[in-house]
Amino acid sequence: xxxxxxxxxxxxxxxxxxxxxxxxxxxxxxxxxxxxxxxxxxxxxxxxxxxxxxxxxxxxxxxxxxxxxxxxxxxxxxxxxxxxxxxxxxxxxxxxxxxxxxxxxxxxxxxx
Amino acid sequence: xxxxxxxxxxxxxxxxxxxxxxxxxxxxxxxxxxxxxxxxxxxxxxxxxxxxxxxxxxxxxxxxxxxxxxxxxxxxxxxxxxxxxxxxxxxxxxxxxxxxxxxxxxxxxxx
Numbered sequence: 001x002x003x004x005x006x007x008x009x010x011x012x013x014x015x016x017x018x019x020x021x022x023x024x025x026x027x028x029x030x031x032x033x034x035x036x037x038x039x040x041x042x043x044x045x046x047x048x049x050x051x052x053x054x055x056x057x058x059x060x061x062x063x064x065x066x067x068x069x070x071x072x073x074x075x076x077x078x079x080x081x082x083x084x085x086x087x088x089x090x091x092x093x094x095x096x097x098x099x100x101x102x103x104x105x106x107x108x109x110x111x112x
Numbered sequence: 113x114x115x116x117x118x119x120x121x122x123x124x125x126x127x128x129x130x131x132x133x134x135x136x137x138x139x140x141x142x143x144x145x146x147x148x149x150x151x152x153x154x155x156x157x158x159x160x161x162x163x164x165x166x167x168x169x170x171x172x173x174x175x176x177x178x179x180x181x182x183x184x185x186x187x188x189x190x191x192x193x194x195x196x197x198x199x200x201x202x203x204x205x206x207x208x209x210x211x212x213x214x215x216x217x218x219x220x221x222x223x
Contacts, residue, residue: 004154031209033210033211035213040215041215042116042200042202042213042214042215042216043155043200043202043213044213045210045211045212048210050209058210059212090154090155092155099142099143099145099160099204099211100145100157100160101155101157101211102157103147103154103155103156104154105153105154106152106153106154
């Protein structure tokens with residue numbers, strides 16, 4: 001199993017550009033989530049999904065969109081990038097009946 | 113808002129010593145988890161303790177939970193240089209399915 005994979009590893013955007021961060025898992029986990037991690041901070045939840053077709057907002061959802069058309073994929077879209085979205089983004093997944101999360105390696109995003 | 117707060121923010125010890133990190137949280141919880149993050153990497157789950165448990169062991173890790181004080185501690189015994197990482201506590205509040213993380217403790221284990 002590859003586990004949770006994220007692409008790209010690094011990305012630089014200009015203010016106002018849009019992009020999609022990809023996340024995929026091959027463990028057939030129902031629950032997937034996106035977090036951002038800023039220096040000196042823990043992880044903050046952006047959006048999460050409990051299954052295909054179902055998404056919900058986390059603590060810091062503004063400026064981000066998600067969709068869940070398949071169990072495997074959970075892309076995160078930045079609609080119009082802002083410098084405040086400079087961060088490291090982590091995707092995670094878990095089975096619905098377990099609270100132990102499996103994390104991807106992260107995407108380091110810089111918005112100039 | 114962040115539920116857990118780790119203490120200390122940073123800890124520096126020698127190989128072979130024990131490392132203790134503490135976590136306090138604000139609301140009632142379903143469970144509390146500890147994760148490790150090596151520099152530049154994703155988080156790795158270490159251990160989960162449920163609200164009705166008081167202590168749990170996994171290898172060199174010992175976790176305690178005191179729900180009356182809303183606090184937990186993670187003890188790493190006989191530390192190794194490879195234990196150098198950031199450690200985060202995370203809670204699942206009662207009635208919720210989402211995980212809320214603290215800011216973490218940076219542990220440095222010197223050879």
